[in-house]
Amino acid sequence: MKKFLWVSMMVVLLVLTGFAAGVPQVAAIEGIHYDGSSQIYWAFVKDTAENFTKETGIKVVAEDRKTQDAVPSLISGRCNVGGLARKLKLAEKSQAQDLMEVLIARDYMAVFVPRDSKVENLTVQDLKKVFSGQTTDWKDIGGTPGAIQVVIPQIKTACTVNFREQVMGDDPFAKDTLITETAGAVLEAAKGKPAISYISFGAVSKTKDFKVLKIEGKNPGTPGYPLVQEMYFATKGQPEGEVKKYIEFFLKGSGRGLLEKAGLFPPQ
Numbered sequence: 643m644k645k646f647l648w649v650s651m652m653v654v655l656l657v658l659t660g661f662a663a664g665v666p667q668v669a670a671i672e673g674i675h676y677d678g679s680s681q682i683y684w685a686f687v688k689d690t691a692e693n694f695t696k697e698t699g700i701k702v703v704a705e706d707r708k709t710q711d712a713v714p715s716l717i718s719g720r721c722n723v724g725g726l727a728r729k730l731k732l733a734e735k736s737q738a739q740d741l742m743e744v745l746i747a748r749d750y751m752a753v754f755v756p757r758d759s760k761v762e763n764l765t766v767q768d769l770k771k772v773f774s775g776q777t778t779d780w781k782d783i784g785g786t787p788g789a790i791q792v793v794i795p796q797i798k799t800a801c802t803v804n805f806r807e808q809v810m811g812d813d814p815f816a817k818d819t820l821i822t823e824t825a826g827a828v829l830e831a832a833k834g835k836p837a838i839s840y841i842s843f844g845a846v847s848k849t850k851d852f853k854v855l856k857i858e859g860k861n862p863g864t865p866g867y868p869l870v871q872e873m874y875f876a877t878k879g880q881p882e883g884e885v886k887k888y889i890e891f892f893l894k895g896s897g898r899g900l901l902e903k904a905g906l907f908p909p910q
Contacts, residue, residue: 671722673701674888678712678725680824681801682873685749685844686892687725690900694891700884706824709800713737716878722885724876727800727842743874744881746892747906750862751805751869752843754852756836761785763856766868769809772838775816780836792819793832793839801825804871805840840869844904863905873906 674694676687683706691702705711705721712724713734730743753769755761761784764772771777773792781787794815795801822831825841832839833851843862846852860867881889891897898908 671719673703674723674884675721676702676704676723676725677707677715677721678705678723678876679709679727679800679873680706680795680826681709681727681749681799681842681845682725682746683707684825684829684848685842685873685906686747686897686901686904689848689904690892690897693900694888694897697891697896698884698887700887702888706826708796708798708824710798712876713741716741716876722877723888726874726876727871728804729872729874730876738878740879741876742878742880743876744889744893745872745909746875746889747844747873747901747908749871749873749906750843750867751801751808751840751871752846752854752862753838753840753857753869754832754846754854755785755838757851757853759785759853761853761855763859765858766809769857770811770813773805773810773815773819774813775818778816788836791832791835791837792816793828793835793837794819794821795825795828795841796821796823799824800871801841805869808869842871842873844901844906847905863907 683704687704691704695701709726709728712726715721716724717738726743730741735741764783768783772783772790777783778790779787780790820831822828825845828839828841829846829849846854854862858868875889877885892901893908901908
């Protein structure tokens with residue numbers, strides 16, 4: 643009986659040990675590991691990493707994904723800074739009580755077309771008709787005759803959610819819309835095509851391949867420009883150590899000037 647009991651205990655111990663060994667262990671993150679919004683990645687994270695590292699000695703690893711990836715990545719320990727092109731949702735906050743968000747910059751969604759396009763200015767109503775497929779030819783919005791190709795970020799990205807709320811209302815996107823994964827993919831998909839699209843102004847302002855349109859007669863960043871969004875860093879718990887230094891780099895340090903140079907507006 644004792645022998646049986648001893649064997650049984652050993653079996654249980656082996657099973658538990660094997661189970662524990664099979665559970666992936668999350669290593670402590672060294673430096674900054676950013677994951678989340680592709681807009682934020684392309685607007686300023688990608689191009690400021692080297693500056694931050696030179697100034698602080700802290701390395702930055704950044705992933706070009708989506709806003710919806712930020713919270714799962716934070717909770718799992720995959721990253722220590724999550725990028726959100728909107729505020730945290732209640733459903734996200736319910737997943738971990740210590741999730742926090744910090745407003746890093748206000749941004750403007752830029753609508754862009756090929757560099758040589760004759761189109762200069764559109765109204766919000768024009769945008770709604772183009773992106774819903776009601777307007778399909780460039781000549782109807784002041785351009786050279788030809789079919790308009792609509793290119794947008796993935797439907798669930800914060801950029802498209804924001805654009806839908808501010809422009810589309812209940813209207814669906816055109817049936818032949820080309821849907822991409824990230825801001826970088828939008829730029830690549832639209833390049834060399836008779837396409838119209840939208841992403842963060844900070845992301846598209848760095849390339850010479852496109853023209854950013856005026857909307858309602860306003861350029862992005864000027865008073866009255868209608869397509870506005872906010873960019874946040876999310877953290878698990880109060881920012882400390884290297885993460886705190888990274889956030890303060892943009893809010894109080896030299897990164898603030900880099901945000902402004904990228905066409906973004908740090909909070910006052």
